Amino acid sequence: MKKNTETPAELARELVTSGITAATLSAPRSTSLPEKIKIRPVTLKTGEGFQVEQFRGPKVFHLNANAVELETHLAEWLETGYSRAEFATATGTVQVMANRRGELTALRKAKPRNASTSIQASTPEKTLHNRTKNYILKEGIPVPFLVDLGVMTKEGTVINAKQDKFRQINRFLEFIADVVPELKKAVASDKGKASREVSIIDFGCGKSYLTFAVYYYLSVLQGMSVRIIGLDLKEDVISNCTTLAARYGYTGLHFAVGDIAKYTETDAADMVITLHACDTATDFALAQAVRWNAQIILSVPCCQHELNTQLAEGETGTKSPGRHILSPALKHGIIRERMAALFTDALRAELLEAEGYLVQILEFIDMSHTPKNLLIRAIKINRFIESSPYTALRDFLGVRPTLETELAKSDDNDQGVS
Numbered sequence: 001m002k003k004n005t006e007t008p009a010e011l012a013r014e015l016v017t018s019g020i021t022a023a024t025l026s027a028p029r030s031t032s033l034p035e036k037i038k039i040r041p042v043t044l045k046t047g048e049g050f051q052v053e054q055f056r057g058p059k060v061f062h063l064n065a066n067a068v069e070l071e072t073h074l075a076e077w078l079e080t081g082y083s084r085a086e087f088a089t090a091t092g093t094v095q096v097m098a099n100r101r102g103e104l105t106a107l108r109k110a111k112p113r114n115a116s117t118s119i120q121a122s123t124p125e126k127t128l129h130n131r132t133k134n135y136i137l138k139e140g141i142p143v144p145f146l147v148d149l150g151v152m153t154k155e156g157t158v159i160n161a162k163q164d165k166f167r168q169i170n171r172f173l174e175f176i177a178d179v180v181p182e183l184k185k186a187v188a189s190d191k192g193k194a195s196r197e198v199s200i201i202d203f204g205c206g207k208s209y210l211t212f213a214v215y216y217y218l219s220v221l222q223g224m225s226v227r228i229i230g231l232d233l234k235e236d237v238i239s240n241c242t243t244l245a246a247r248y249g250y251t252g253l254h255f256a257v258g259d260i261a262k263y264t265e266t267d268a269a270d271m272v273i274t275l276h277a278c279d280t281a282t283d284f285a286l287a288q289a290v291r292w293n294a295q296i297i298l299s300v301p302c303c304q305h306e307l308n309t310q311l312a313e314g315e316t317g318t319k320s321p322g323r324h325i326l327s328p329a330l331k332h333g334i335i336r337e338r339m340a341a342l343f344t345d346a347l348r349a350e351l352l353e354a355e356g357y358l359v360q361i362l363e364f365i366d367m368s369h370t371p372k373n374l375l376i377r378a379i380k381i382n383r384f385i386e387s388s389p390y391t392a393l394r395d396f397l398g399v400r401p402t403l404e405t406e407l408a409k410s411d412d413n414d415q416g417v418s
Contacts, residue, residue: 011096011106012074013360016067019090020050027083029098034061037077039070047177066181068358068379078104135170136177136217144248145212169213171364172275172298175377176214179271179296180222182379186270186295197225197252201269201292203260203285204277205230208241214273215253230255231263260284269294276302280402286348287406289378290355297357297378300364301345308340310399320398343393345374347401350390355407356382 015023023039034054042051042064050070052063065073078085078096085096092110099105137143142156151162151169158166187196198218205211211230218224230253232238238255245253256265260277261284272289274282274297282301289297311323311330323330330336349359357378364375394401 008079008104009075011078011104012071015074015087015089015094016071017360017362020070020087021090022088023086025077025082025085028081029083030081033081037082047180067178068182068381071360072358072381072383135166136173136221137166137170137213139166143216145216145244148244148247149207149209149212151209165209168364169209172210173213173217175298175362175375176217179298179377179379180218180224182296183218183224183270197227198271199266199269200226200228200271200273201263201266201288202228202230203263203272203274203288204281205232205241205255206234206276207237208255210273210275211241211255212244212250212253215250219250219252225252227252228254229266231258231260233257233259260288263288266292268292271296271298273297274299276300278303279305283348283401283403283406286352286376286403287410290352290407291410293380295380297352297376299376299378301341301348301374301376304341304344306402307344307347307397307399308337311336311340311343311397320396322396323398326397343397343399344401345376347390347394347399348376348403349378350388350393351401351403351407352376352378353385354388354390356380356384358383 019041020039021041023037025037025039026035028035034056036055038053038055039050042049044064044066047066049064049066052065052070052073054061054063078098079102083098087094087096090111092108094109095107097105097107137146138156139152139158140156142152142154146152146166146169147154150159151165152158183198187198200214202208202211202214208230211228215226215228218226230238230241232255235257238257241255245255258265260274260281269289269292272285272292272294274285274289277285277299279302282299282304283306286297286299311326326339329339345361349361352359358381359376359378362375362377364373394404
């Protein structure tokens with residue numbers, strides 16, 4: 001059994017990501033709170049979610065929540081609400097206890113292989129965690145763009161050499177499915193009029209496997225009104241994608257040649273996608289998403305060279321405590337490269353949280369399929385943190401990330417600074 005002390009937000013994020021199958025929170029620290037809270041996964045009209053039962057004396061009150069909303073609730077309940085909690089997840093059990101100072105201790109017990117407990121056996125099989133095996137795009141059902149892009153045969157059989165790509169597409173659509181409720185809320189009218197179309201920008205779309213998949217899922221399968229713009233620097237790729245979109249009659253799917261850092265054709269977007277944009281191109285895309293007040297950001301970073309260069313001994317001449325403490329690791333190029341990539345994404349997450357986003361860093365696809373396997377998911381909740389460890393970590397490492405510089409430019413422009 002593994003024991004850790006951590007923050008409520010970190011723990012809530014871990015629990016929701018692990019796939020909660022049942023949970024109970026008890027021992028409230030205030031009489032204004034329910035005596036007990038129980039959580040279980042359910043299928044809602046908007047997709048997979050959770051039912052929250054709040055027990056107040058003889059009465060029980062029910063609340064439905066999606067994964068993002070549940071994570072927010074859990075972070076608040078664990079921080080100020082409850083001293084004890086028990087969670088069953090797809091990977092095991094977690095017991096949480098709070099001391100008098102409110103510090104949390106989590107006791108984890110991994111689920112034995114091929115084992116099942118009574119609490120898990122009584123819950124629905126279909127959960128957020130195991131949905132990866134129930135593909136959104138089914139093998140055996142031909143999808144036009146997958147056929148033309150060489151992933152499927154005309155009969156719908158997935159080509160062996162493209163099995164990893166097929167899994168990657170379906171995995172990404174699971175992330176899209178999770179945020180559909182947020183997209184619908186973002187475009188809903190305040191006065192009951194027809195909702196406007198969902199606006200999505202895909203930076204660095206490349207051959208656009210995932211761009212087509214997102215449009216197909218939202219427009220064809222979900223029946224939503226969407227407008228997606230795929231942006232890339234390669235003219236021949238954009239020309240081919242434009243031809244395919246016209247062939248399928250995807251009137252809401254458009255492609256354009258353009259630079260992430262210089263794109264000015266729109267001033268707003270509901271969702272921004274950036275997949276495998278190299279090095280600081282990811283930072284320019286994230287900064288644009290923040291400027292547009294995007295409700296959702298999905299980013300799979302790639303080739304994080306910037307901090308690797310800055311962390312190299314003697315590269316910047318900056319003196320920092322981190323350079324000395326981490327020097328046994330930083331002197332090895334391959335270790336420094338991997339550490340730099342992780343630090344880059346951790347700092348990006350902190351900067352986005354400071355802009356009012358709820359941020360998760362999730363596994364996009366198994367490491368055996370691609371080393372570029374981390375996805376940053378940020379959802380605008382306008383919950384601004386009062387203090388952040390960002391500056392302390394940045395100064396400890398002695399680095400200056402591009403995203404910080406770009407966001408500072410945005411702040412200056414908002415304040416009319418030339």
